[in-house]
Amino acid sequence: NYQISEDDMVRKLIGQTKESSIRETIQQLSRYHDRYYKSKTGVEAANWIKDYWQKLAGDKTGVSVKTVDHNDWQQPSVVMTWQGSETPDEIVVIGGHLDSINGRNISLKAPGADDNASGIATITEVIRVLVESNFKPKKTIKFMGYAAEEVGLRGSSEIARQHKNQGAKVVGVLQLDMTNYNGSQDDFNLVSDYTNDRQNKFIAELSKKYLPQLKVGYTRCGYGCSDHASWHNNGFPASMPFEAKFNQSNRSIHTERDTLDQMGGNANHALKFSKLATAFVVEMAKHAG
Ligand SMILES: N[C@H](Cc1ccc(I)cc1)C(=O)NO
Ligand SMILES: [Zn+2]
Numbered sequence: 001n002y003q004i005s006e007d008d009m010v011r012k013l014i015g016q017t018k019e020s021s022i023r024e025t026i027q028q029l030s031r032y033h034d035r036y037y038k039s040k041t042g043v044e045a046a047n048w049i050k051d052y053w054q055k056l057a058g059d060k061t062g063v064s065v066k067t068v069d070h071n072d073w074q075q076p077s078v079v080m081t082w083q084g085s086e087t088p089d090e091i092v093v094i095g096g097h098l099d100s101i102n103g104r105n106i107s108l109k110a111p112g113a114d115d116n117a118s119g120i121a122t123i124t125e126v127i128r129v130l131v132e133s134n135f136k137p138k139k140t141i142k143f144m145g146y147a148a149e150e151v152g153l154r155g156s157s158e159i160a161r162q163h164k165n166q167g168a169k170v171v172g173v174l175q176l177d178m179t180n181y182n183g184s185q186d187d188f189n190l191v192s193d194y195t196n197d198r199q200n201k202f203i204a205e206l207s208k209k210y211l212p213q214l215k216v217g218y219t220r221c222g223y224g225c226s227d228h229a230s231w232h233n234n235g236f237p238a239s240m241p242f243e244a245k246f247n248q249s250n251r252s253i254h255t256e257r258d259t260l261d262q263m264g265g266n267a268n269h270a271l272k273f274s275k276l277a278t279a280f281v282v283e284m285a286k287h288a289g
């Protein structure tokens with residue numbers, strides 16, 4: 001159930017999130033010619049994320065980083081696992097896809113700064129502040145960078161199906177795909193289809209309590225528009241706070257123009273999502289302090 005009880009830890013960690021570190025990760029990931037699921041740079045980018053998450057984890061006990069290989073293509077997904085200290089079989093997932101695509105021609109540039117370097121950078125910032133704190137999760141947390149989302153949610157489909165087939169107790173999934181283009185009045189736009197209503201309500205409560213100056217709205221995709229749908233379709237509660245309303249979101253995505261400059265050259269909008277995601281992880285996994 002969705003209780004709010006970790007005020008001190010949440011407020012401390014939210015205060016440590018930094019726009020500059022999110023911006024640096026967006027810059028780094030959008031430097032690759034593309035992160036297409038079948039290109040060499042698509043594999044290199046995934047391995048960069050794995051190495052960086054490994055570096056952030058350092059020698060923290062109970063934390064491991066692995067690539068998940070997919071049979072039908074080269075680009076791996078990346079999973080960082082924090083073992084829970086009390087109920088390790090209960091799993092909280094925070095994810096986003098690491099691939100990019102140029103919708104016109106897959107051999108053209110696809111920097112994917114917003115779609116979805118912004119989501120990976122947001123997740124990475126949550127990892128950074130958690131590692132630097134004394135946070136000790138009661139439940140297990142899995143941070144995930146999914147391969148091959150742009151070609152049919154293929155990486156997350158395999159991973160979500162595996163969790164279902166293994167009877168994994170995934171208690172909540174947060175998807176972060178496009179967090180940095182500030183296109184609407186509302187700061188967080190909770191996608192209302194292919195998601196869990198009760199969990200969406202919890203996220204709105206977290207925002208109201210911990211980020212009272214920010215506004216929460218709702219929007220619809222009308223189809224399985226990102227990896228949250230893979231988890232939803234496998235029976236797990238998923239949510240996706242999105243950058244804007246459907247018709248006000250970033251129109252440069254899937255083109256060579258999806259760059260940081262198109263988003264004001266900063267990560268101010270993504271910073272809000274890193275704070276919300278931090279609150280979600282801490283309140284879902286609870287602190288064993
Ligand atoms: N289709 C999604 C982008 C997308 C996601 C949600 C909404 I609302 C509008 C647009 C995509 O390209 N994900 O990689
Ligand atoms: Zn996309």
Ligand SMILES: [Zn+2]
Pocket residue numbers: 097115116149177178226
């Ligand atoms: Zn995306």
